Amino acid sequence: MTATKRTYDRLAILYDLDDAMFFGLKQMWRKKIIDDLNVEKGQFILDIATGTGRAAKILSKRAEHAQIVAIDFSKSMMDIARIRNWNRDNIAFILCDAAHLPFKDGIFDAASCMCGMDTVDDPGGVISEATRVLKKKKRFGMMYFRKPKGWVKYIFAPLMKYYNIVWKTGYVDLSTIIAGQPLTIIKNRDLILADALVVEKK
């Protein structure tokens, strides 16, 4: 078991407090990136590192009659995701490692990973797996925290320090990983405290 998995299993009950600590920004960002995915009804959509299931819920509401598959390796986080989404019957929850997805190639119409790429131990493996399971010309949206710069660091540096320590996050540069995959960058959003990338499979 990795230290990351242990952390999320132990502290899952506290995770949603973060959304309040970030003044609702995280939820606003999730919605923005999901908008960029152009999800449509009837699609088959993957939410990677779903955590407590907030992005899965947005996806399930946006894409009527879609099937959402929400994966995470922490059972405690997923238990909360199941409770949050108790009344949404188009979400299937699967406990697994994002770097070893138990799915066939090219089956998903869209994929998301919100506040996840800065947490996973092997971002290269996760992006490679997300690319593998995505259909051609379909989109993968990622949102992840970045090191606070400029005036932002005076306000948010202590909060980010807390976030990094408690939730075992780090700052990642995904450009080299993405360049090594059959992906085109469609959108690169500057969210001040976070970066968001929307890529399309070639």
Ligand SMILES: C[S@@+](CC[C@H](N)C(=O)[O-])C[C@H]1O[C@@H](n2cnc3c(N)ncnc32)[C@H](O)[C@@H]1O
């Ligand atoms: C910061 S939380 C993000 C949760 C959610 N996506 C959100 O928008 O709030 C990171 C999640 O990634 C999960 N995670 C980390 N590494 C993982 C891996 N290798 N495979 C699957 N889940 C992983 C953790 O269990 C945790 O639920």
